[in-house]
Amino acid sequence: MKEKITIGKLAAAANVNIETIRFYERKGVLKQPNKLGHFRYYPEEYITRIRFIKRSQELGFSLKETVDLLELKIKDQAKCSDVLTKAEEKISEIDKKIKDLKQMRKSLKDLANCCEDKSIPLSDCPVLECFINGKDK
Secondary structure, three states: OOOOHHHHHHHHOOOHHHHHEEEEEHOOHHHOEEOOOOOOEEEHHHHHHHHHHHHHHHHOHHHHHHHHHHHHOOOOOOOHHHHHHHHHHHHHHHHHHHHHHHHHHHHHHHHHHHHOOOOHHHHHHHHHHHHHHHOOO
């Protein structure tokens, strides 16, 4: 006989908090079961589903993208290449973010290098002047 899984047991088994489960229910990622007596009992497969959701988020997928991945799993016509395509798209997105972050880092370093005398009044701060004028150095 299967163990009845309450929201607390589900949260503990999936290593999330109860509010995470409630959030997923509000977003439609998990279907909230009907009450049996005073409690709602969740299917055991929700443990795996929640772990999948959390792992995909760790890999940079949004909740919407994660739902798309989950839907691929239940489609009869879906292939491994469908998931691979989504993974490659995410890699490209991450590469762009890395490039953008490196450019922001370089710009901030250039701004920081504007400040040669840390004792000057804030009103004469060259770093703030660069922010106002939108120029590096």
